[in-house]
Amino acid sequence: MTLPAPNSIAPPLELIEALARDAVLALPKPHRAAALQVALQVADFAPDYMLEAMGIESPYDLTGxxxxxxxTEKSVSDQPQQPDTVWLFRRAILEEWVERGDIGLADLVTHVVVHEFAHHFGWSDKDIATIDPCWE
Structure with missing residues (x-):
């Protein structure tokens, strides 16, 4: 994956998605196959219904x-409602990247991806820390 040209305005959705897919492929082998079954969506901002459901006022406050x-909560008898999905929100990620200034964009995207997959897999903070060196 090549980085955007220096004269570009901001990394596009496609770059964030490519970085996220790279992060999924870098997950430990026991989790990678299951992670590849989860839909990955990248949008500029979270939709209003997500923000409202989480009580978040600013779309810049939700990166994923x-x-x-x-x-850990699924049962074989459950009827699938919708596919499991990890969402990434480009503008919020870029805002955090600029504000922090101490992390590469690929590392930040990986951090968000790992955090969201932690919800899918039911990982503890200790589990996340073994996968994501940026975990605090």
């Missing part, structure tokens, strides 16, 4: 969201 039923 897992939508679905965590594997």
């Amino acid at each position: 969201l897992y939508e679905g039923i965590p594997l």
Whole structure:
């Protein structure tokens, strides 16, 4: 993956998606196959219904969201309602990247991806820390 030209305005949705897909492929082998079954969506901002449901006023405050039923809560008798989805919100990610100034964009996207997949897999903070060196 090549970075955008220096004269470009901001990394496009496609770059954020490519970085996110790279992060999924870098997950530990036992989790990678299951992670590839989760839909990955990238949008500029979270839709209003997501922000309202989470009580978030500014769309810049939500960098990612897992939508679905965590594997730890699923049952084989459950009827699928919708596909599990990890959402990434480009503008919020870029805002955090600029504000922090201490992390590369690929590392930040990986951090958001791992955090959202943690909800899917039911990982503890300790589990996340073994996968994501940026975890605090």
